[in-house]
Amino acid sequence: MNLLEHQGKELFERAGIAVPRAAHAATPDAVERFIASAPGQWVVKAQVLMGGRGKAGKIKMASSPNEGRSAAHEIMATPMPPNRQNPAGEPIRSVLVEERLAIAQEAYCAITIDRTARKPVFVVSRFGGMDIEEVAERHPESIAKFYVDTAIGYSPFIGRELAFAAKLDRGYRKQFPAIAGALYGLFFDYGAKLVEINPLALTSDGRVIASDAKVELDDDALFRNPEFDEWRKALPLDEDEILAAQAGVGIRNFRRFPGNVGTMANGAGLAMATMDAVADAGGAIANFLDVGGGANAQRVRSCYELVVNNTGATVFFINIFGGITRGDEVARGVVEAMQQTTSRKIPLVIRLTGTNEEEGRKILADAGMTPVETMDEGAREAVRLASR
Amino acid sequence: MSIFLDKNSKVIVQGITGSEGSYHTERMVKYGTNIVGGVTPGKGGQKTPQGLPVFDTVKEAVDATGATHTCIFVPPPFAADALYEAHDAGITLAACITEGVPVHDMLEVVGTTAGMRIIGPNCPGLVSPGKALVGIMPGHVFKEGPIGLMSRSDTLTYEVVDLLSRAGLGQSTCVGVGGDPIIGTTFVECLREFKNDAQTRALVLCGEIGGSDEEDAAAFIAEHLPELPVVAFIGGRNAPPGKSLGHAGAIISGAFGTPESKIAAFAAAGVPVAQRPSEIPQLVAERLAVRA
Numbered sequence: 014m015n016l017l018e019h020q021g022k023e024l025f026e027r028a029g030i031a032v033p034r035a036a037h038a039a040t041p042d043a044v045e046r047f048i049a050s051a052p053g054q055w056v057v058k059a060q061v062l063m064g065g066r067g068k069a070g071k072i073k074m075a076s077s078p079n080e081g082r083s084a085a086h087e088i089m090a091t092p093m094p095p096n097r098q099n100p101a102g103e104p105i106r107s108v109l110v111e112e113r114l115a116i117a118q119e120a121y122c123a124i125t126i127d128r129t130a131r132k133p134v135f136v137v138s139r140f141g142g143m144d145i146e147e148v149a150e151r152h153p154e155s156i157a158k159f160y161v162d163t164a165i166g167y168s169p170f171i172g173r174e175l176a177f178a179a180k181l182d183r184g185y186r187k188q189f190p191a192i193a194g195a196l197y198g199l200f201f202d203y204g205a206k207l208v209e210i211n212p213l214a215l216t217s218d219g220r221v222i223a224s225d226a227k228v229e230l231d232d233d234a235l236f237r238n239p240e241f242d243e244w245r246k247a248l249p250l251d252e253d254e255i256l257a258a259q260a261g262v263g264i265r266n267f268r269r270f271p272g273n274v275g276t277m278a279n280g281a282g283l284a285m286a287t288m289d290a291v292a293d294a295g296g297a298i299a300n301f302l303d304v305g306g307g308a309n310a311q312r313v314r315s316c317y318e319l320v321v322n323n324t325g326a327t328v329f330f331i332n333i334f335g336g337i338t339r340g341d342e343v344a345r346g347v348v349e350a351m352q353q354t355t356s357r358k359i360p361l362v363i364r365l366t367g368t369n370e371e372e373g374r375k376i377l378a379d380a381g382m383t384p385v386e387t388m389d390e391g392a393r394e395a396v397r398l399a400s401r
Numbered sequence: 402m403s404i405f406l407d408k409n410s411k412v413i414v415q416g417i418t419g420s421e422g423s424y425h426t427e428r429m430v431k432y433g434t435n436i437v438g439g440v441t442p443g444k445g446g447q448k449t450p451q452g453l454p455v456f457d458t459v460k461e462a463v464d465a466t467g468a469t470h471t472c473i474f475v476p477p478p479f480a481a482d483a484l485y486e487a488h489d490a491g492i493t494l495a496a497c498i499t500e501g502v503p504v505h506d507m508l509e510v511v512g513t514t515a516g517m518r519i520i521g522p523n524c525p526g527l528v529s530p531g532k533a534l535v536g537i538m539p540g541h542v543f544k545e546g547p548i549g550l551m552s553r554s555d556t557l558t559y560e561v562v563d564l565l566s567r568a569g570l571g572q573s574t575c576v577g578v579g580g581d582p583i584i585g586t587t588f589v590e591c592l593r594e595f596k597n598d599a600q601t602r603a604l605v606l607c608g609e610i611g612g613s614d615e616e617d618a619a620a621f622i623a624e625h626l627p628e629l630p631v632v633a634f635i636g637g638r639n640a641p642p643g644k645s646l647g648h649a650g651a652i653i654s655g656a657f658g659t660p661e662s663k664i665a666a667f668a669a670a671g672v673p674v675a676q677r678p679s680e681i682p683q684l685v686a687e688r689l690a691v692r693a
Contacts, residue, residue, distance in 0.1 A: 097641070098641065126504060126508065126582060126583065128582050128583065128612045128613065128614070129587075129612075129613055129614070129617055131507075131508065131511050131512070131583055132508065132512070133508065162512065163508050163509050163512045163513075164509075164512055164513055201505070204503050204504070204505045206504060206582075231503055231504045231505065233477060233501045233502060233503045233504065234503035234504070234505060234506075236478060237478075237503070268641065270641075278556070279556050280554060280555045280556030280557060281554060281580065282552070282553065282554020282555065282556060282557030282558070282580075282607070282609055282636050283554065283555075283556040283557045283560060285554075285557075285609060285610075285636040285637035285639075285640060286557050286560070286634075286636045286637075286677075286678060288637075288639045288640075289636065289637070289638045289639055289676075289677070290677055292638070292639045293676060293677060298639060301640070334556045334559050334560050334563070335539075336538065336539035336542070336555075336556060336559045337428075337537070337539050366563065367539075368541070387679060388560070388677075388678065388679065389677060389679050
């Protein structure tokens with residue numbers, strides 16, 4: 014679960030990391046009222062999970078209640094523009110009104126999990142305010158890392174070593190070890206997969222402040238912190254995730270693409286390989302769908318309807334490797350699902366293996382469907398039917 | 402031979418009376434795995450339908466049976482505890498089938514359980530065909546032979562194994578390393594074992610997008626396994642960046658974890674990457690023939 018900036022900053026504050034004075038507001042009216050009650054120089058920032066807010070014009074200055082109101086109005090009037098990762102963009106439901114800092118320096122500090130080292134890793138750079146990928150490309154020598162031994166945890170020398178290795182401005186040095194320690198505490202206490210301060214601002218009056226906050230919590234650890242349930246419910250799921258949840262499959266198990274070959278497989282690896290097979294056969298994929306374990310009639314039906322009603326699929330390729338499941342059971346499930354469904358009918362190509370696979374294929378053929386033996390054959394047949 | 406698991410491995414099941422645990426215990430016993438008992442706290446003294454003894458603690462199970470291996474089916478909040486308990490009792494290999502274990506739990510477990518090999522979590526387990534099966538894999542698709550296989554996914558593994566078996570290419574050991582970001586045994590650690598296994602004469606590596614386990618494996622192969630034929634497959638070449646597909650590990654972030662980077666790493670190591678699973682048997686057979 015990715016947190017919005019204001020949520021991340023709430024966690025920062027709890028951990029003792031300084032953040033700008035701010036108010037979270039859901040309407041332009043609320044922004045106007047807040048600035049009226051606290052005159053000064055403010056920044057109004059869209060609260061979204063997508064990056065690139067500045068470039069999209071979704072961060073604006075405001076020096077009066079009226080300016081605050083119109084800034085919020087303009088920011089919220091249109092969603093974040095789409096990019097490759099978020100083809101639908103992202104609606105803006107709230108803004109953060111934040112004190113404008115007099116920034117002297119911008120640095121970068123994050124903790125994430127290194128899969129190869131199997132340890133938490135600090136990443137620090139004296140260049141902040143841009144993507145760390147960009148820093149890695151332009152100033153690779155500026156990036157300092159520290160792999161933390163989880164049996165020991167954080168100790169202030171880690172922060173000192175990082176500050177020197179990254180050549181942080183002298184102004185950071187005294188405060189940095191405490192900030193790094195607080196960040197590690199937060200990372201550890203909430204089971205985060207990523208905590209990132211970018212930029213970590215040094216103000217002209219010598220304060221070190223987290224000017225932005227990016228926090229990704231581990232979905233599998235949320236049961237330990239039921240307090241996040243409210244946030245999770247309030248988070249903007251993207252449309253694919255909402256549809257997946259409605260169909261009763263995991264929110265990560267469904268993703269749409271612009272093509273016309275609908276797919277479904279049991280297991281994420283096989284589902285990805287199925288997409289690849291369709292693409293290799295010259296087809297355009299309409300979706301990724303991992304049906305999970307077991308392919309009974311109800312499940313097949315809800316998956317079929319999920320794809321048929323929400324994608325441009327003109328054919329549906331079901332790829333079931335029956336490891337433990339019996340082929341005839343899967344076949345009956347598919348036939349029953351197709352009898353029950355009230356959605357539009359599109360041709361089905363079904364690849365089915367497993368115990369009793371021949372019986373399964375016979376059941377499918379008798380019901381007028383196209384059973385095939387291999388994944389490649391199924392992909393070719395699906396692409397052929399889709400291009401008719 | 403084989404790696405990690407053979408006919409003599411004495412296996413217990415943690416969570417043996419649960420629905421998953423009891424179902425798969427039956428299948429493992431049928432396959433011929435030497436299951437010597439299981440653990441469910443509070444049910445010590447009972448017998449399973451197969452007549453296997455149930456113990457309250459792993460320690461009791463190990464003391465009574467001499468178990469060396471465990472297969473863990475407990476719910477995610479208790480998986481780390483089950484692994485610590487197995488480690489404390491002197492178990493040498495734990496296959497953790499559980500899906501959804503918090504990633505911080507695994508960070509701590511892998512950092513503190515030296516001496517115990519962990520397979521998984523979120524994995525289908527491992528099989529040394531003809532000898533023993535630990536986990537949830539469908540035994541009937543496997544066939545004993547010279548191919549070592551390691552994979553990050555479940556059903557795709559069965560798919561590839563099925564293709565190999567149908568082509569007459571049996572397997573020495575198949576390891577499902579698991580789909581999570583932090584796993585106990587990586588491809589490189591599997592390679593290290595396969596390198597010393599007399600039965601294994603060729604390897605198949607089924608990777609997917611996300612992480613850099615495949616790149617690390619390619620570097621290891623180039624340096625340490627110049628003689629052993631290896632064929633790779635990368636699932637998810639058509640996945641979009643920034644989104645997890647199915648399991649948390651399968652995500653492309655920035656320049657990391659892309660299929661291009663993995664394919665390039667294997668090419669640099671002289672490892673052919675099959676475009677489709679169906680190409681794998683032939684690529685393997687060709688390389689075995691060249692060596693013979």
